[in-house]
Amino acid sequence: MIEKFLVSIFLSLLVWRSVDETSPFYIPEGWPEPSYYFEGNPLSRAKFELGRSLFYDPILSRDSTISCASCHVQFSGFTHVDHPQAHGIDGLVGTRNAPALINLAWLDQFNWDGGVANLNGHSINPITNPKEMDNSMEDVLKKLNNSPYYKRRFQEVWGDSVIYTPYLLKTMAAFTVSLISANSKYDQVQLGKEQFTEQETRGYKLFQKFCNSCHTEPLFTSGQLKRNGLSYDSELKDSGHKMISGKNKDSLLFKVPTLRNIEFSYPYMHDGRMKKLKEVLQHYSNIPMIKSKVSKELKVLKKPFSDHEQKDLLAFLKTLSDKSFLYNKEFMFPKNER
Ligand code: HEC
Ligand code: HEC
Numbered sequence: 533m534i535e536k537f538l539v540s541i542f543l544s545l546l547v548w549r550s551v552d553e554t555s556p557f558y559i560p561e562g563w564p565e566p567s568y569y570f571e572g573n574p575l576s577r578a579k580f581e582l583g584r585s586l587f588y589d590p591i592l593s594r595d596s597t598i599s600c601a602s603c604h605v606q607f608s609g610f611t612h613v614d615h616p617q618a619h620g621i622d623g624l625v626g627t628r629n630a631p632a633l634i635n636l637a638w639l640d641q642f643n644w645d646g647g648v649a650n651l652n653g654h655s656i657n658p659i660t661n662p663k664e665m666d667n668s669m670e671d672v673l674k675k676l677n678n679s680p681y682y683k684r685r686f687q688e689v690w691g692d693s694v695i696y697t698p699y700l701l702k703t704m705a706a707f708t709v710s711l712i713s714a715n716s717k718y719d720q721v722q723l724g725k726e727q728f729t730e731q732e733t734r735g736y737k738l739f740q741k742f743c744n745s746c747h748t749e750p751l752f753t754s755g756q757l758k759r760n761g762l763s764y765d766s767e768l769k770d771s772g773h774k775m776i777s778g779k780n781k782d783s784l785l786f787k788v789p790t791l792r793n794i795e796f797s798y799p800y801m802h803d804g805r806m807k808k809l810k811e812v813l814q815h816y817s818n819i820p821m822i823k824s825k826v827s828k829e830l831k832v833l834k835k836p837f838s839d840h841e842q843k844d845l846l847a848f849l850k851t852l853s854d855k856s857f858l859y860n861k862e863f864m865f866p867k868n869e870r
Contacts, residue, residue, distance in 0.1 A: 550574040560714035566637035583707025593665035609793035616804025620664040629804035644802040655704040713857035735848025745829035757785040761819035
């Protein structure tokens, strides 16, 4: 016990030594230690602000038309709501729904298939993906190094007159790792400042029994790869983690997504196949228990949810909405640019 306590204090000190007090990053009360390695990318206000400018700047794409925010829109929890799969450069459509970017510091694998282990390196994927930003790192760095504005700002943060790949990638991570949502009604209830309605309480109980094993509080994801009974789409041909590992046993394993702000992050699932939360709840009511498609945590679902139970669950899921996150001015398109 004491050892565990000392380890947690030690970890907190490590985090705080690497996050300067001006940075918007914080650990909400009662939350576990983040898994992000802050020592590898110490956070500061200036780095966060530079990451924010770049997140909203199409300069990162080949033809300067697509920014990160084209697909990751704040008011929907940093995903996109207007189509199932991501739309990138030249109107090209990818095969996956953009995941919400929320509380990423607590995750240790990224993308729907868990194909990326470190947030610091992640941005190279959208920047070079031919259906997203379709750029080369060489070209991005050339563009940034030719911009007196960015040269000055990178110099302020990194103390170097030349912009290199790690500076860019870590700066992007400094922004995305700071997108914390911890001020929903659910959180207020946990802090004893608000109360659930009777319906929300009933929904919470159902949630704890049937959903929490994978969508684990307080992050509402265990961060692990699981199967939740979706069928394989023979057009999109997305087999999840198998595409990374090459192993049949990993077929249809997808990363458990957070349910924070779920009311606003539609459409749902890795390919955006469900438009409404009602459809999702109907799905969990009628999963054929085929071993190859369903992880063991879902075996507790022995009978369909009644209409009432679905409404109760829905009411609970809506308590995870956090308007102070979706409309947080610190995360918006930066004003006073250039
Ligand atoms: C064309 C749309 C598009 C653009 C542009 C885009 N993304 Fe994404 N983003 C996606 C999709 C789709 C995924 C899921 C990819 C996968 O699972 O293979 C994703 C995944 C992510 C993830 C992983 C989240 C998680 O929980 O696993 C992060 C972080 C991220 N994007 C940040 C960025 C940043 C930073 C940029 C700009 C440099 C960016 N994205 C540009 C569509 C986009
Ligand atoms: C076995 C673990 C597991 C359990 C238990 C589970 N889920 Fe899921 N859930 C997942 C996975 C994995 C996905 C993503 C699947 C995909 O896209 O291929 C998901 C996706 C979702 C989504 C869509 C999220 C998004 O951003 O697209 C919602 C909503 C959801 N689950 C709600 C629930 C509810 C409500 C319950 C309880 C009735 C539940 N889940 C139980 C693993 C689970």
